[in-house]
Amino acid sequence: MITGKQRAYLRKMAHQLEPIFQIGKEGVTDAFIDGLNKALTKREIVKVHILETAMLDTRDxxxxxxxxxxxEPVQAIGNKFIIYRKSDEEKYRKIELPRK
Incomplete structure (x- = not known):
C-alpha cells in the first residue's frame, strides 16, 4: 500500500508519460493483462487509455x-489511468518512492 505522498510523487512522474496500452471494445482480456504485466516489470509505472467503445468505468x-x-492504482481520471508496481527484477528498478 502506498501513501498519499507517494501517490502524488507517482502522479507527477506519470504526467509526462504517453499511454502505451489501450482498452477497446473487447475490454480487459488475458492478452492485455499479460502485456501489461511485462510492461510493469520493465517500466514500473504505466499509463493506460480506455477507448469510448469499451464502455467501461475508468476507476473500476x-x-x-x-x-x-x-x-497499485495511482490515478484514474477521464479515460486514462495509471498503475504502479515495483519491479521484481533489480536491474529494472528505477523509481525510488519517498519514505513513508
Missing part, C-alpha cells in the same frame, strides 16, 4: 486491473 477498470496484477 483501474482497480480491477491493478488487483489482477498485484499493482
Amino acid at each position: 477498470t483501474c482497480n480491477y486491473v491493478a488487483e489482477r496484477l498485484g499493482a
